[in-house]
Amino acid sequence: MNLIQQFTRFVIRKSFHLSVGIIESCIDTTSSRQQQKHLKQLPPGTLGNDIAVCLEQHQLRLVPGFESHDLKHVLLGFKMTPEDEIRLQAFMIGNGNYTFASFAILLFGVLLLPDCWLIFIKDWRNGRKAVPISIWTIDAYAHYSTASLQQSLYPxxxxxxxxxxxxxxxxxxxxxxxxxxxxxxxxxxxxxxxxxxxxxxxxxxxxxxxxxxxxxxxxxxxxxxxxxxxxxxxxx
The missing domain is CATH 1.20.20 (F1FO ATP Synthase)
Known part of the structure; x- marks a missing residue:
């Protein structure tokens, strides 16, 4: 990885961490902490438990209004990192989730990470092949097996x-x-x-x-x- 690639990834990390910090500071996360504790108590292998474990590993927590976002990270196997966040948005746009945030994040990644264009295209194609998941919520799918849900993505x-x-x-x-x-x-x-x-x-x-x-x-x-x-x- 050359110096330019290292710099662009540094900018992306700082930008995303700043965004997450601003969102958390503006929202009361008391209820989401309780929800995260409840998810951790679910049986291992369920989507809810996997989400709670993943958040703990990355020293993150659920944010009210963004719970389904964490669901997609775990369900699709994208790490909770800035680069994989861009990959997730490429997948979701291919999956039919045409939101301003998705397009803005993907455009941000396309401009700063030209070496990842082929990866973004592949993720977009995978999104087109998968069943629509933009409306999936933790409340509806937390008790389901993560593995079985992943198998159902590509009928x-x-x-x-x-x-x-x-x-x-x-x-x-x-x-x-x-x-x-x-x-x-x-x-x-x-x-x-x-x-x-x-x-x-x-x-x-x-x-x-x-x-x-x-x-x-x-x-x-x-x-x-x-x-x-x-x-x-x-x-x-």
């Missing part, structure tokens, strides 16, 4: 994964059926290959080879499935 992707899983099962059983049919055909034709009759040799030879090809195709299909699983595991 098209989840549907594709289910289709792929179904096709894998279909191919696997088809491969087993091909191997069984091929081996059965080979065993059935095997006795005729020892016949002294040319008709038996020819009549049994071709089906024997056909069974070998079918069984081999099944084995290759199983091998491809196993290789795909290994590559997926390494990628994770």
């Amino acid at each position: 098209e992707i989840n549907t594709t994964i289910e289709k792929i899983a179904f096709m894998n099962v279909f191919v696997r059983w088809g491969a087993f059926a091909a191997i069984a049919a091929g081996v059965f055909g080979m065993l059935f034709c095997l006795p005729f290959l020892f016949s002294s009759s040319m008709k038996d040799l020819v009549g049994a030879g071709f089906p024997f080879l056909g069974g070998a090809v079918i069984a081999g195709a099944g084995l290759i299909a199983l091998s491809n499935l196993s290789t795909a699983k290994v590559k997926k595991g390494l990628a994770l």
